[in-house]
Amino acid sequence: MTAPAELSVASIDEHRDDEAQARFDDLIAKDSRIEPRDWMPDAYRKTLIRQISQHAHSEIIGMQPESNWISRAPSLKRKAILMAKVQDEAGHGLYLYSAAQTLGIGREEMMQQLIEGRARYSSIFNYTTPTWADMGAIGWLVDGAAICNQVPLCRASYGPYGRAMVRICKEESFHQRQGFEILLELMQGTDEQKRMAQDAVDRWYWPSLMMFGPPDDESPNSAQSMAWNIKRFSNDELRQRFVGMLVPQAEVLGVTLPDPNLTWNEERQAYDMSEIDWDEFHEVLAGRGPANAERLRRRREAHEDGAWVREAAAEYARKQAAKAATAA
Numbered sequence: 001m002t003a004p005a006e007l008s009v010a011s012i013d014e015h016r017d018d019e020a021q022a023r024f025d026d027l028i029a030k031d032s033r034i035e036p037r038d039w040m041p042d043a044y045r046k047t048l049i050r051q052i053s054q055h056a057h058s059e060i061i062g063m064q065p066e067s068n069w070i071s072r073a074p075s076l077k078r079k080a081i082l083m084a085k086v087q088d089e090a091g092h093g094l095y096l097y098s099a100a101q102t103l104g105i106g107r108e109e110m111m112q113q114l115i116e117g118r119a120r121y122s123s124i125f126n127y128t129t130p131t132w133a134d135m136g137a138i139g140w141l142v143d144g145a146a147i148c149n150q151v152p153l154c155r156a157s158y159g160p161y162g163r164a165m166v167r168i169c170k171e172e173s174f175h176q177r178q179g180f181e182i183l184l185e186l187m188q189g190t191d192e193q194k195r196m197a198q199d200a201v202d203r204w205y206w207p208s209l210m211m212f213g214p215p216d217d218e219s220p221n222s223a224q225s226m227a228w229n230i231k232r233f234s235n236d237e238l239r240q241r242f243v244g245m246l247v248p249q250a251e252v253l254g255v256t257l258p259d260p261n262l263t264w265n266e267e268r269q270a271y272d273m274s275e276i277d278w279d280e281f282h283e284v285l286a287g288r289g290p291a292n293a294e295r296l297r298r299r300r301e302a303h304e305d306g307a308w309v310r311e312a313a314a315e316y317a318r319k320q321a322a323k324a325a326t327a328a
């Protein structure tokens, strides 16, 4: 059958696109999942690649501040726990790179963007870890913030991302408890240990609040990401929820959260707090945080050192495929 003369090829394509867009809109409206086989608008695909690859890079760069303490952890048990945690972060990075790959971007391309300094990763990993208590503060505050931000992502509209987040959140929850337990033990120790724990909390508290991103009125991506059911809550909503979670936990630990203006506001049913130092946040994002250069240098070195492993794995896969083809 031929198309009526007045229907050009372009208008047929347009009609198909409209139908596909309507199907996509309907899935989003029903709060259903979008899967890799489904048509999706380019902007949705790009946003997901942006967020998921940044998230993956964060997990991989996030291994560095803690791996710094593996060889110096205070006991064999602590060493084993820390090693397992750092390995978990590598696993999270791999699930997330795989989820991003389902959107059509290659692993190699994402890795190049990271090592050439063209990709973002979370600001939090550009701070240094001078004491053992930093391992406690990272677990309690950084993993705590990560859980708060990521539990809603388990319901992200893009299937592979949401499913990856389920397992990641379970592991982050264990990580947060181990951090809390490190701080609890230090806070029950000597005066020096207590000072060390408090100092780590003082240094990590504000950067952990910055993990949630810029304030809502300066967050260019939030509105669209929420309309697409990728993000479920705004940056400020999650930050507020996190602070509400921390206050009772800080009391149990016996540490002070370093904000003199932190007070419960009965009317708002939320905590009032001091203004975050957004200049510091923007400096870190611009590559001028305490450890930005070091993190990228180490990542580049690790990538180069690992070249032989990638080559060996590719060669092994090639031989296995050739063997299977011969057998067939």
Ligand code: FAQ
Binding pocket: 050, 051, 054, 055, 056, 058, 059, 062, 063, 089, 120, 121, 122, 123, 124, 138, 142, 143, 146, 149, 150, 210, 211, 212, 213, 214, 218, 219, 220, 221, 222, 225, 231, 235, 285
């Ligand atoms: N750092 O418009 P928005 C972890 C960027 S994993 C750096 O609000 P969006 C586990 C943002 O990308 C931690 N950049 O953006 C672990 C955007 O830039 P672009 C990572 C930031 O996407 C624990 C621009 O600012 N978690 O901790 C940051 O709607 C311990 C404008 O911002 C995730 O990635 C920041 N803090 O919301 C591992 C979770 N904030 O791309 C090891 C998934 C914002 O336009 C040890 N991601 N930017 O150039 C998300 O939920 C979102 O992407 C947000 C940002 C909330 C981070």
